Amino acid sequence: MPSNFDFLKTGWATLHEDAVETERNVFRSPRTGVFYARRALERAVLWLYANDAGLKKPYQENLAALIHEPTFRDILPTSLFQNVRLIHKLGNLAVHSDTSINSTDALHSARMLHAVLSWVARIYSRIAEPVPPFDDSLVPRPSASPAPDRTSEQLRQLQQQLGSKDAELAAREARLKQTDIEISNLKFEIAELRKSREQTVPVGDISETTTRDLFIDVLLREAGWNPHGPNVCEFPVTGMPNTTGEGFVDYVLWGKDGLPLGVVEAKRTRRDPQEGQRQAELYADCLERTFNRRPVIFYSNGYEHWMWDDHNYPPHGCGWHNPHRACLGGKGPLHYERPHLRQHSA
Numbered sequence: 001m002p003s004n005f006d007f008l009k010t011g012w013a014t015l016h017e018d019a020v021e022t023e024r025n026v027f028r029s030p031r032t033g034v035f036y037a038r039r040a041l042e043r044a045v046l047w048l049y050a051n052d053a054g055l056k057k058p059y060q061e062n063l064a065a066l067i068h069e070p071t072f073r074d075i076l077p078t079s080l081f082q083n084v085r086l087i088h089k090l091g092n093l094a095v096h097s098d099t100s101i102n103s104t105d106a107l108h109s110a111r112m113l114h115a116v117l118s119w120v121a122r123i124y125s126r127i128a129e130p131v132p133p134f135d136d137s138l139v140p141r142p143s144a145s146p147a148p149d150r151t152s153e154q155l156r157q158l159q160q161q162l163g164s165k166d167a168e169l170a171a172r173e174a175r176l177k178q179t180d181i182e183i184s185n186l187k188f189e190i191a192e193l194r195k196s197r198e199q200t201v202p203v204g205d206i207s208e209t210t211t212r213d214l215f216i217d218v219l220l221r222e223a224g225w226n227p228h229g230p231n232v233c234e235f236p237v238t239g240m241p242n243t244t245g246e247g248f249v250d251y252v253l254w255g256k257d258g259l260p261l262g263v264v265e266a267k268r269t270r271r272d273p274q275e276g277q278r279q280a281e282l283y284a285d286c287l288e289r290t291f292n293r294r295p296v297i298f299y300s301n302g303y304e305h306w307m308w309d310d311h312n313y314p315p316h317g318c319g320w321h322n323p324h325r326a327c328l329g330g331k332g333p334l335h336y337e338r339p340h341l342r343q344h345s346a
Contacts, residue, residue: 001138003023003138004110004134004138007121007131008117011121011125012117012121012125014043015043015120018037018043019036019117022110022113023139026106026139026140027103027106027107027139027142027146028142029146029147029149029150030103030105030149031150031151032149034091034094034105034109035095035150037087037106038088038090038091038109039159040113040117041084041113044116045066048120048124049066049072054071056069063088067085077119078303080116082214082215082302082303083115084116086109086215086218087116089218089219090105090109090218093222095159107136107139110139114134115134118131215303216250216302220251220264227251229254232251233250233251234248234249235248235251236249237286237290238286238290239290240286247282247286250264251263252264252295253295260291262295263296263297264298265279265280265300266302267300276299276301277297277299284297284310296309297315304317305317
């Protein structure tokens, strides 16, 4: 059966294997599919560091440190780097938490992995034909009810098993390597190939809905919120200054007492997140009139995040590298910025 990742068969066999597992498990075992997407990403990143002389290894060599190293970030288009981040985050949620992972998450991971690996293949090899766009119809659908998905504990065990095999393979490849001079020359050639081709990859635009699904949803889940819980997503409010007086808040973050703690407004990824500031302020006004508590305001385009406790502090941006702790975290800013809300935090 054809796969979206057939372009990896020639020259990228190890990546092809994990990518096909990602695709094969989207609807059958979503948590497993997300796991394999992260694994394929990690193997691709390790290949880049081993072969591109322009990349400098960080002081730590785990995947988080590798993908946030400035020389790595700089070679990727912004939207592609965000794909890398989300594959990493979803994979971590699958392995290190009991957060629900569904087929939508797995399909997003497969699409993002396709974008990343097609970029790698186009930049670092001489593929003559362009890589076809991701085709959802090629993703296998199980004909019968799928077996239970792997648990996070089972995925951690699988990760250890595959990691041992990877170490053995790396050791075997090291013994077969060429001389240091040949390796240095090859790295130089690869870096030059990348420089000559990296401008050919267009920067994509992601809709507001996809921004929420791919970026903000994951950040909220990572911080311990359930973005799809009761009354959280698209919460209706009244009292808006429009013809109907109605509006829908992208997300409302609720305390255990049933009162709103935060409001989140999302905008398209190419737009300044501060365009959502006034909209979020109006939503906060509506919620305050209804519940007699003013929520903290957050607005984001998926890449940049701002927090505003507008009765006490001016807006301030949150770091892209760890925004859920600096901005969207249920156990972070609401504690530090508004101590009287500690007992209500989710």
